[in-house]
Amino acid sequence: xxxRLKTKKPRYILSIEQQQQQxxxxxxxxxxxxxxxxxxxxxxxxxxxxxxxVVLERIRSPDIDMQRNGTSAIVTVNMDDKxxxxxxxxxxxxEKHSLKKLCPNPEDNRKLIGQLPQAVLLMTNLKEAEVxxxxxxxxxxxxxxxxxxxxxHKIAVIIPFRDRxxxxxxxxxxxxxxxxxxxxxxxxxxxxxxxxxxFNKGRIMNAAFRLAERLNVSCVIFHDVDMFPQDDxxxxxxxxxxxxxxxxxxxxxxxxxxxxxVGGVLAISMDDYRAVNGYSNMYWGWGGEDxxxxxxxxxxxxxxxxxxxxxxxxxxxKHMKRERAAPKLVYKLLGEAETRxxxxxxxxxxxxxxxxxxxxxxxxxxxxxxKPPPEWV
Numbered sequence: 001x002x003x004r005l006k007t008k009k010p011r012y013i014l015s016i017e018q019q020q021q022q023x024x025x026x027x028x029x030x031x032x033x034x035x036x037x038x039x040x041x042x043x044x045x046x047x048x049x050x051x052x053x054v055v056l057e058r059i060r061s062p063d064i065d066m067q068r069n070g071t072s073a074i075v076t077v078n079m080d081d082k083x084x085x086x087x088x089x090x091x092x093x094x095e096k097h098s099l100k101k102l103c104p105n106p107e108d109n110r111k112l113i114g115q116l117p118q119a120v121l122l123m124t125n126l127k128e129a130e131v132x133x134x135x136x137x138x139x140x141x142x143x144x145x146x147x148x149x150x151x152x153h154k155i156a157v158i159i160p161f162r163d164r165x166x167x168x169x170x171x172x173x174x175x176x177x178x179x180x181x182x183x184x185x186x187x188x189x190x191x192x193x194x195x196x197x198x199f200n201k202g203r204i205m206n207a208a209f210r211l212a213e214r215l216n217v218s219c220v221i222f223h224d225v226d227m228f229p230q231d232d233x234x235x236x237x238x239x240x241x242x243x244x245x246x247x248x249x250x251x252x253x254x255x256x257x258x259x260x261x262v263g264g265v266l267a268i269s270m271d272d273y274r275a276v277n278g279y280s281n282m283y284w285g286w287g288g289e290d291x292x293x294x295x296x297x298x299x300x301x302x303x304x305x306x307x308x309x310x311x312x313x314x315x316x317x318k319h320m321k322r323e324r325a326a327p328k329l330v331y332k333l334l335g336e337a338e339t340r341x342x343x344x345x346x347x348x349x350x351x352x353x354x355x356x357x358x359x360x361x362x363x364x365x366x367x368x369x370x371k372p373p374p375e376w377v
Contacts, residue, residue, distance in 0.1 A: 145185035153237035188362035202279035260294030278346030285325025295337035
């Protein structure tokens with residue numbers, strides 16, 4: 001064992017997060033078996049902490065994945081009897097981890113292939129079970145991370161969803177190999193609105209962000225379900241400032257129409273998302289919330305990064321175009337965005353999580369966003 005590791009009190013090399021986990025393990029942790037779970041966002045604290053392994057009653061840190069012989073290691077709730085064994089095991093894992101190198105920067109990554117084949121987008125009726133067979137190495141929640149290097153990019157891809165199951169399975173099937181080549185630590189969150197009332201995209205994305213916080217990720221990628229990248233050099237890692245990945249879209253002629261646009265695919269760090277107070281809760285129907293987000297970012301004096309005009313191209317799948325519910329209200333809200341954003345957004349809980357399900361390809365949360373005001377209907 002390297003001399004820099006001390007064995008007298010091994011538990012003290014653990015991260016603060018690990019120590020907190022060990023200090024609470026004697027309390028009975030809930031086990032989730034895809035059952036209905038009701039409650040607000042505080043329920044997530046008990047149900048999902050740090051990552052999906054806790055659902056399986058396992059102990060892990062953000063960087064040490066305790067896998068033994070390719071199977072999940074179940075950890076007893078009574079840690080007193082096996083504390084020393086666990087400490088030694090953690091030391092072994094820490095030593096293996098410390099020998100790994102950092103994953104290469106995107107510009108040095110030889111696994112990338114550049115332009116991506118688009119013929120796969122013509123596939124229809126792709127089932128989740130088929131996608132799971134394509135990628136048997138995915139853990140629950142669609143989680144994967146590199147084994148041969150240490151990545152600095154731990155992301156949650158948040159997909160707002162309504163009535164587009166064929167798009168969803170195609171998107172995940174398309175993105176997984178891209179993320180693996182980019183050597184990201186990734187998982188997917190599908191956030192769906194309860195009922196058939198007007199869609200409130202901002203509220204369900206704020207709810208999904210709260211879940212992402214509990215998964216201890218470095219950044220989130222808000223990803224429309226019908227957006228497919230054309231080049232894997234468009235890096236999905238965590239940016240130093242908000243990055244509009246989906247800047248040049250097929251149905252917009254691959255043009256950037258105005259500076260505030262951040263719709264389609266947006267990568268943003270956890271701190272920056274909190275700084276802009278998340279998405280607005282006030283837009284009902286389709287449209288408005290993405291432009292509002294662009295104004296929030298600029299009001300915080302943050303730069304909106306964008307990829308190269310060729311590398312940053314996306315194909316948007318065809319779908320039935322929805323009209324804005326109340327365009328005059330949308331324009332009024334957009335005009336007030338810079339002055340309203342500090343009191344309208346993540347800091348106002350305008351939603352309730354009805355159900356959280358851990359699926360093989362993604363976390364699925366079902367959100368009650370309330371009723372739209374009468375002026376929107």
